[in-house]
Amino acid sequence: MGNKALDGIKVLDLTHHISGPYCTKLLADFGADVIKIERPKTGDPARNSKPFFQDEKNLEHSLTFLYLNTNKKSITVDLKSDLGIEIFTKLLLQSDILVENFSPHVMPSLGLTYKKLHGINPRLVQVSISNFGQTGPYRDYKASDIVEYALGGLMYLIGSNHREPLKHAFNQAQFKAGTNASSAALIALYEAKTTGVGQHVDVSIHESIASSLRDTTSLYTYMGAIRHRQPEDSGIIPERHAVKSKDGYTVPIQYGSVAWEIFANFINKPELKSPRFETPESRTQNARELKEIIGESFESREKLETFYAAHEHPGLIYGVVQSPDDILQNPQYTERGFFKEIDHPVTGKANYPNAPFIMSKTPKSDNNSAPTLGQHNKEIMLSVLGYSSAQINHLYKVGVI
Amino acid sequence: MGQPLSGIRIVEMGQLIAIPFATKLLADMGAEVIRIESCSRLEEYRTYSLYDNDATGEYWNRAANFYEQNRNKFGITLDLETDKGIRLLKDIISISDVFAQNFTPRVVKKFGLEYESLSQIKPDIIMVSSTGYGHTGPWSQFGAIGYGTEAASGLTHMTGYEDGPPVLPQIPHADFTAAEHTVFAIMASLIHRASTGTGQFIDISQTETLSATIPEAIMDYSINGSTKGRMGNQHSEMSPHGCYPCKGNDRWIAISIENDEEWINLCRVLDNPKLTTEPRFSNANDRHIHRKELDQLLIDSTSLRDQYELMKELQENKVPAGAVVNGKQLLFDPHLKARGFFETISHHISTGIPPLPYPSRPWKMSKSEVMVSNPAPIMGEHNEQVICSLLGNTNEHLKSLENENIVGYKPINPRSNTMPLEIQKRKGQIIKYERNFRDQLHEHFGDL
Numbered sequence: 035m036g037n038k039a040l041d042g043i044k045v046l047d048l049t050h051h052i053s054g055p056y057c058t059k060l061l062a063d064f065g066a067d068v069i070k071i072e073r074p075k076t077g078d079p080a081r082n083s084k085p086f087f088q089d090e091k092n093l094e095h096s097l098t099f100l101y102l103n104t105n106k107k108s109i110t111v112d113l114k115s116d117l118g119i120e121i122f123t124k125l126l127l128q129s130d131i132l133v134e135n136f137s138p139h140v141m142p143s144l145g146l147t148y149k150k151l152h153g154i155n156p157r158l159v160q161v162s163i164s165n166f167g168q169t170g171p172y173r174d175y176k177a178s179d180i181v182e183y184a185l186g187g188l189m190y191l192i193g194s195n196h197r198e199p200l201k202h203a204f205n206q207a208q209f210k211a212g213t214n215a216s217s218a219a220l221i222a223l224y225e226a227k228t229t230g231v232g233q234h235v236d237v238s239i240h241e242s243i244a245s246s247l248r249d250t251t252s253l254y255t256y257m258g259a260i261r262h263r264q265p266e267d268s269g270i271i272p273e274r275h276a277v278k279s280k281d282g283y284t285v286p287i288q289y290g291s292v293a294w295e296i297f298a299n300f301i302n303k304p305e306l307k308s309p310r311f312e313t314p315e316s317r318t319q320n321a322r323e324l325k326e327i328i329g330e331s332f333e334s335r336e337k338l339e340t341f342y343a344a345h346e347h348p349g350l351i352y353g354v355v356q357s358p359d360d361i362l363q364n365p366q367y368t369e370r371g372f373f374k375e376i377d378h379p380v381t382g383k384a385n386y387p388n389a390p391f392i393m394s395k396t397p398k399s400d401n402n403s404a405p406t407l408g409q410h411n412k413e414i415m416l417s418v419l420g421y422s423s424a425q426i427n428h429l430y431k432v433g434v435i
Numbered sequence: 436m437g438q439p440l441s442g443i444r445i446v447e448m449g450q451l452i453a454i455p456f457a458t459k460l461l462a463d464m465g466a467e468v469i470r471i472e473s474c475s476r477l478e479e480y481r482t483y484s485l486y487d488n489d490a491t492g493e494y495w496n497r498a499a500n501f502y503e504q505n506r507n508k509f510g511i512t513l514d515l516e517t518d519k520g521i522r523l524l525k526d527i528i529s530i531s532d533v534f535a536q537n538f539t540p541r542v543v544k545k546f547g548l549e550y551e552s553l554s555q556i557k558p559d560i561i562m563v564s565s566t567g568y569g570h571t572g573p574w575s576q577f578g579a580i581g582y583g584t585e586a587a588s589g590l591t592h593m594t595g596y597e598d599g600p601p602v603l604p605q606i607p608h609a610d611f612t613a614a615e616h617t618v619f620a621i622m623a624s625l626i627h628r629a630s631t632g633t634g635q636f637i638d639i640s641q642t643e644t645l646s647a648t649i650p651e652a653i654m655d656y657s658i659n660g661s662t663k664g665r666m667g668n669q670h671s672e673m674s675p676h677g678c679y680p681c682k683g684n685d686r687w688i689a690i691s692i693e694n695d696e697e698w699i700n701l702c703r704v705l706d707n708p709k710l711t712t713e714p715r716f717s718n719a720n721d722r723h724i725h726r727k728e729l730d731q732l733l734i735d736s737t738s739l740r741d742q743y744e745l746m747k748e749l750q751e752n753k754v755p756a757g758a759v760v761n762g763k764q765l766l767f768d769p770h771l772k773a774r775g776f777f778e779t780i781s782h783h784i785s786t787g788i789p790p791l792p793y794p795s796r797p798w799k800m801s802k803s804e805v806m807v808s809n810p811a812p813i814m815g816e817h818n819e820q821v822i823c824s825l826l827g828n829t830n831e832h833l834k835s836l837e838n839e840n841i842v843g844y845k846p847i848n849p850r851s852n853t854m855p856l857e858i859q860k861r862k863g864q865i866i867k868y869e870r871n872f873r874d875q876l877h878e879h880f881g882d883l
Contacts, residue, residue: 038627040623101650172770176754178673180670190759205648206648210797213616221800224440235800237797245795248503248606249499259865259867275600276591354586361588370572391616393624395634396627396635
C-alpha cells in the first residue's frame with residue numbers, strides 16, 4: 035500500500051475535459067479519495083476525444099481520458115434531477131474538496147451556488163476552474179486552448195515574426211490551470227484544517243497563462259517596450275531556436291559567459307575565429323553566412339552526439355528536441371521510472387506516464403486505471419451512501435444514475 | 436481568516452524561475468521565504484530588463500525579472516564556498532520547514548546539503564530539488580534552462596508550422612510548468628507532515644513535469660505506436676481552428692469552431708452566409724478535410740476587421756474567439772483590470788522605481804488573506820534581520836562576516852546585459868518602445 039501524501043482527503047469531482055480532471059488526477063495520484071460524478075450514459079465529454087486506443091472510438095478508449103482519470107472512482111448521477119441532487123448532497127457532506135470546471139453560470143443554474151454548498155458543508159473547499167474566472171467582462175466568453183493562448187498573451191510570443199503566431203501543441207493552457215487549481219485546493223485545505231472553515235477558490239485558465247509570461251508586461255512598465263517573436267537571423271547563437279542535426283534537432287544554449295572561441299572550437303569551425311565573426315557586431319553583419327556555417331556543422335552530427343559532447347563543456351548546456359519515440363527510449367526517463375504499466379478493464383495493459391515528480395516518503399503508489407463509466411455506482415451507493423439494492427435499481431430505472 | 440501559510444518558513448536557493456516562482460506564490464499566501472544569493476555569482480535575473488533600460492549605478496536592484504519572481508521574500512547573501520557560509524545556511528535550515536534549491540547532485544554534495552545530512556539537523560525538513568532532468572539518473576549532472584527542458588519534454592517536437600522546424604517560445608514556458616507542479620508538491624508534503632510529523636525529499640525533473648502535460652502525444656505513441664507531425668495551429672478535429680490576420684500590423688485573432696451552430700454564427704458575423712451553403716463546409720468532418728481552403732477564405736474576411744471588435748462580435752454570437760494580445764495589450768486588458776489581476780508593488784526607496792503593476796497569481800480565494808505585496812529584496816537587504824535577529828548572532832559577528840566577504844550588499848563582479856532599445860528593436864527582440872509609457876500607465880492604472 036505505502037504511505038500517501040493526501041491520505042484520507044476526500045474529493046468530490048464534477049470536472050470534465052482537461053483542466054478539472056488534471057487537478058483531480060494530481061490529488062488522486064498522490065492519495066486523495068476522488069469520486070468523479072459523470073453524466074449517465076454519456077459521461078465526461080473527454081471520453082470522446084482523440085487519440086483513441088487503436089484509433090477506434092469508444093467511451094472507454096480515449097487515451098487522454100485514460101491518462102487524466104487514473105485512481106478515481108466513477109459514479110453516474112443526473113444532477114438535473116432532485117434525486118440526483120440528493121445523492122450529490124450526501125457525497126458533499128463527506129467531502130473536504132469539491133472541484134468543478136463548468137462555465138460560471140452552470141452551478142448556480144443547478145441550484146448549487148457556493149453560498150448553498152458552504153451552508154451544507156462549512157468546511158468545504160470549493161475549487162472552480164473556468165476560462166476567464168467567475169467575474170469580469172469576459173466571464174461568459176467561450177474558449178478553447180487557442181483562445182486562451184491568444185488572450186493570455188503567450189501566443190504573441192511563439193513563432194516567426196513574419197507570419198501568424200503559434201500556440202504550443204495540445205492543451206497546455208488547460209493543464210496549467212489544472213495544476214494551479216490543485217495547488218490552490220491544497221492551500222485552502224491547509225487553512226481549513228486549522229480554522230475549520232472552507233472557502234471558494236476561483237482559478238482562471240486565462241490568468242494561468244497571464245501569470246507565467248516572465249517579464250513580458252514588465253518590459254512595458256519598466257521601459258515602454260513590447261516583446262516580439264525574435265527572428266532567427268539575429269546574428270547570435272540561436273539559443274531559442276532548434277538547429278537541425280543529422281537525425282533531428284538540438285538547441286544550442288549557452289549559459290554564463292562562454293568565449294566565442296570555445297563555441298567555434300566545439301563545432302569544429304575555425305573560420306568562426308576570423309575577424310568576420312569575432313565580435314557581436316560583425317556577427318550581426320554576417321548573420322546569414324554565420325547561420326550557414328553553424329548549420330553545416332550541426333547537420334553533420336547526430337543530435338544526441340552533439341548533446342552529450344556539449345555537456346562536457348561548462349556553459350554549453352545544450353538541449354535536445356525529443357520525440358515521443360525518443361522519450362520512450364530515453365535512459366534518463368527509464369532510470370527514473372517515468373513510465374508505469376497500468377491495466378485497464380477494456381484496453382488492457384499499457385505504459386502510462388507515471389508521476390510528474392518523485393516524493394521520497396510518499397511517492398505515487400496506486401496504479402489504478404481510469405474508471406469505466408459508472409464503474410463504482412454500486413460500491414458508492416451501497417457502501418459509502420448506504421442505499422439499498424432496491425433503491426439503487428429504482429434510481430437506474432428512472433435514469434438518475 | 437489570516438494568511439494560510441503563516442508560520443511556514445521556506446529557505447530558497449534557486450535562480451531564474453523554476454524554484455523562485457513557486458516560492459513567490461507561497462510567500463504571497465503568507466509563508467516566510469528567505470532567499471539566499473551570492474555576491475560572487477550575480478544572479479542572471481539581476482542583469483537585464485532594467486528600469487528605464489538604465490545600467491548605471493546599482494542596476495542589480497532595478498531588474499524586472501528579479502522583482503517578478505521574488506516579491507514578498509527576505510533576501511540575504513552568503514558565500515557558500517566558505518565553511519562559515521555553509522554553517523549559516525544550515526543554521527537557517529535548522530529552523531525552517533522547507534529548503535528548496537536547484538543545484539545539480541554534485542554541487543549538493545560539495546556543499547554537504549544532501550537530504551540525509553539535513554534531516555539530521557532538522558528531522559522533519561521538506562527538501563525540494565528542482566533540476567532540468569532530475570536528481571538521479573545518467574542526465575542528472577547536465578545543466579539546463581527552460582528552453583532545454585522544453586525541448587527534451589516532447590512538446591517542442593510537436594510545436595511549429597506544418598512546413599517548418601520545431602519552435603520554442605520567447606519565454607521559458609517549461610520553467611513555469613515545473614514551478615506550478617512544485618507548489619503542489621510542497622503543499623502535499625506540508626499536508627502530509629501536518630498529520631504525520633514526517634518531512635521528505637522531493638525530486639522534481641523539470642522535463643518530466645512538462646512531459647506529464649502532453650499525454651496526447653506520449654500515449655498515442657506508447658499505446659498506438661503513432662506520432663503525428665507538427666500541425667501549426669490546426670486541430671486534430673476542429674475546423675476552422677487557427678490564427679487569422681486582422682486589420683493593422685501584426686494583429687491577429689484566434690478562432691476555434693467545435694460544431695455546426697458555432698460555424699453558422701461565424702459565417703453570419705463575417706458576413707459571408709455563402710460559406711454556410713457551400714457543401715464542402717457543410718459538416719465538421721468536411722470542414723476539417725477542406726480546412727486549408729477554409730482558412731484562406733476566412734483570412735479574406737478577418738483581415739478587414741479590427742481584432743477586438745471582431746472578437747467582441749463573435750463572442751456575442753457565442754463563437755470562441757480571442758484577440759492575440761501583445762505585452763502592452765495584456766497589461767491594459769479590461770477584463771484583467773476588472774479582475775484586479777495586476778497588483779501594485781512598490782520598490783525599495785534606494786532604487787528610485789515608482790510603484791508598478793505586476794501579474795499577481797493564478798487563483799483567487801474568497802476568504803484567505805493574501806500578503807500585501809512587499810517588493811523583492813535589494814541585495815543583502817535582510818542580512819542583519821536574518822543573521823542577527825532571527826539566528827541570534829551579534830552585530831559584531833555580522834560585521835566580521837562582512838569583512839570576510841561571506842556576507843555582502845553588492846556583486847563582487849558586476850556585469851550587466853543590456854542593449855539600447857533601438858538595437859533591441861532592430862534585432863527584433865521588441866516590436867516597438869514608447870517613450871510616454873509612464874503617462875499611459877497612469878492613465879490606465881491611475882495613481883499607483
